[in-house]
Amino acid sequence: MxxxxxxxxxxxxxxxxxxxxxxxxxxxxxxxxxxxxxxxAGQIPGLTPDEARALVAAVSPLAFWRRYRKLTQAVLSASVGVTQHYLSEIENGKRGGDVALWLRLARALEVPVEGLVDEGD
Structure with a gap:
């Protein structure tokens, strides 16, 4: 500075x-x-080194956190009101979603919405 x-x-x-x-x-x-x-504050769980590596290696943070919470795409998509196919496309970066959807996903996965998106998104 x-x-x-x-x-x-x-x-x-x-x-x-x-x-x-x-x-x-x-x-x-x-x-x-x-x-x-x-x-x-307990808003983001602590990850083991293996879990941190899995987060970095995951196709998307959304996919990692869904697996971390032991949810299938079908269960998560139903809980946030989208189809499993749409959720799959979001996880794989083929589609986006509106802010309201990302907020529902964050609540369902119990992580801040910032934890679900890549920095470049």
Whole structure:
């Protein structure tokens, strides 16, 4: 954070200008802190090293968490009001879903919605 420049707007508001790389590093630190807070609050279960590797290797975080909760696609899809085929396509990245669906999935799987999507999505 050595390259921060400060400017004052005509209205008197002080703004900080920093390089994009430093902004990205701050965002990454915030994401990490929020995830750690969610873990400590019991919102995200702790994973064993094998489970963490399985999460990384899974076709999608949604697929991992469904398996982690020992749910079939048929059971999860019925609980959130979509077809099993549609859920399969979402898990495999072939289709998306609206925000309401992702919230229902997160509730059904007992994980924050942020835990169900890849960062690039």
């Amino acid at each position: 050595n390259n921060v420049a400060y400017v004052t707007t005509p209205g008197g508001e002080e703004l900080a200008i920093l390089p994009r790389s430093e902004l990205d590093a701050l965002r990454e630190s915030l994401d990490h802190a929020q995830a750690l807070g969610s873990f400590r």
